[in-house]
Amino acid sequence: MNTVLAIRQYVDKMIQNSGPGMKILLMDAKTTGVISMVYSQSEIMQKEVYLCDRLDNFKNREPLRHLKCLTFLRPTEENINLLSQELRAPLYGSYFLHWSNVISKSDVKRLAEADEQEVVREIVEYFADYIPINPHTFISNIPHGPIFTEVDLIDDKTAQNIALALMSYVLSVKKAPLIRFTEWSLPCQKIADKFSNLMNKESNLFDFSQRQGKPVLLILDRRDDCVTPLLNQWTYQAMVHELLTIKNHRVSLADAPDIPKDFKEVVLSPENDRFFAENLYADFGSVGQSLRALVERFQETAKSHQKVESIDDMKNFIENYPHFKQMSGTVSKHVAVVGELARLNEKYHLLEVSELEQDIACHANHSQNLQRLKQLISNSKIRDVDALRLVLLYALKYEAHSNNDIMGLVTKLKARGISEENISLVKALLKFGGVKKRKSDLFGSDPVAQTKRFIKGLQGVENIYTQHVPWMKSIIEDLLKGKAKDQLPYFNASSGRMGSGSAPVDPTFRPSEIIVFVIGGITYEEALAIHNINRAENRLCVVLGGTSMQNMKSFLEEIRSSKSKKIDPRAV
Incomplete structure (x- = not known):
C-alpha cells in the first residue's frame, strides 16, 4: 500500500534488471515528476545512472554507444512516435523500455518495426502513473479534462484517464479491490464503471493472491465536503501548501523578502529531509520549537569545527564535513520557510x-x-x-x-x-x-x-485552530468497523455491474484495507486524518488518493472552471 516504496521498487528494478554498467535514463515530463518524488539526482547517480534526460530532447543528446539506455515513459501516442524515431537512429548501445501503464500490442508492434538495429533488450510495464506525495498519499499523474460541469457530466476520455491512474496504483501495490462510490455523483459512478471495465479487460494483471483479505476502493466526490479545502492550515506540510504551494516537493520563496538567492526555491521532501519528515504533521508552534532545537545543535556542531589545530582535528573535520554541510543546508532552508510562514501569519492576522x-x-x-x-x-x-x-x-x-x-x-x-x-x-x-x-x-x-x-x-x-475534522474520516472509520454507510453502494467489480443489479451490501463487511480516491482533489488536512487513522490501527491500512492536491486557491479555480465548462453530450 506504500506509494513511495512502490515507485522506488520499480525504479530499482529498472536499474538492476539492465545489469552492471553506466546508463542513461530517458523520461517524459510526467514520469520525470514521478521519479523526482522518490529519488534525488545524487541518489540516482549512485546507482550507475550517468545521466537523466528527456526523450523529446533528441537533438541535444550526443551519441554514447557505450551506454545502456533505460526509458521510463507514459504509453502516449507522442512518446511512441518519439521513441520509434530514436530506435531508427539509436544513440545508445542497447535500450530497456519501461512503461508507466498498459501499452497496447499495436504500439509494441510499431516499436518492434522501428527497432531495425535490434537494440531493444526489454519491454516492461511498470505501473507508476501516479505521483506519490507521502507513503499513504498520492495524486493521479494523467492529464484530465473538466471533472465537474454545469450539467454534472464527465467526458469519456477524462473518466478513462482517471480510471487508468487508479488502475496503475492498485497494480503497483498488487491489490484487486471491491469498489464503493458516492451514489449520487455521476462522475464517481462513471469512473467506478470505467475502472471495473479495466479490471475485467486486464484481468490477467490482477491474478495475485490477497493475503490480507479483500480491500475496498472508495471513490468520493469533492462536492460532499467543500469546507476542508477552504480552511487555513496549521500543521507544517499543510500550512506550507496553503500559503506557499508545494508542487512535486518544490516550494517557491521568490516573493519572500530578504531570501538568499540559493533559497528562492527549496525542496521539502520527507524522503531526503529528516527534519521535514519528523515535523510533517506537527502544529506550527511545535515546528518552531523543533527548529530552535535544530539551530542550537547546529551551533554546537559549528563551534566544534572552529578548532582545527592538529592532524586529528583536520581528519575529523574532513570526515564530518559532508554531514555538517547537509545540516547547514537543512537549517538554512527551514529557517527561511518557517520565517516566511511566520511573516505571512503576522502580516495577514491569520490566527484571528x-x-x-x-x-x-x-x-x-x-x-x-x-x-x-x-x-x-x-x-x-x-x-x-x-x-x-x-x-x-x-x-x-x-x-x-x-x-x-x-x-x-x-x-x-x-x-x-x-x-x-x-x-x-x-x-x-x-x-x-x-x-x-x-x-x-x-x-x-x-x-x-x-x-x-x-x-x-x-x-x-x-x-x-485545528478543531475541524474532514468529513471523510468518519466514513472511513465506519468502513473499518463494518458499519458501512447506505449512501455508499456496493459495486461488484468482477461482474462490472452497478446499482441495484449488483451484489447486496453486507453491512458487517470489514475491509482489510481501504484506498480512498477523491474526484476533485484532496487536501493535506485529509492526509493528516488518514495518517492518524493508520497510527491508531498501528499499520498502513488506508491510502488516500485524488485527482490533485488542493489548497484554497486551486479549489476556487476548480469552482470557477465548473461554472464555465460545458461538455458536448455526445462525448459522455
Missing part, C-alpha cells in the same frame, strides 16, 4: 481569521459568528482572500438557516472592493457543493453527530 473559520465550521453559533464575521470583513488588515474565505464558509454552513445574511455579507465584500468575479464565487460555491448538491451530513445535523460534537466540546480541544 482561522479562529473564526474553525468556529463556523465546527460550532453552531450563528448570531455570534455573523457579528464577528462582519467585524473582520470591515477590518482592512486582513486579506481580501480571507474575507472571501470566511463568507464562503458562512454561506456553506448557514445556507439553509432562516436568518442567514449571505446577501448582506456579499454587500460588505463589494464595499471592500473585491471584484465581481470573486464575489460570484459565493453563489457558484453553493451551486457546486451546497445543500441541494451534496448528500453528506457535512455539518453533523443528525442527532448522533450532534451528541458527538457536544461531548467533544465538553472534553475541550487541544488546539482551537
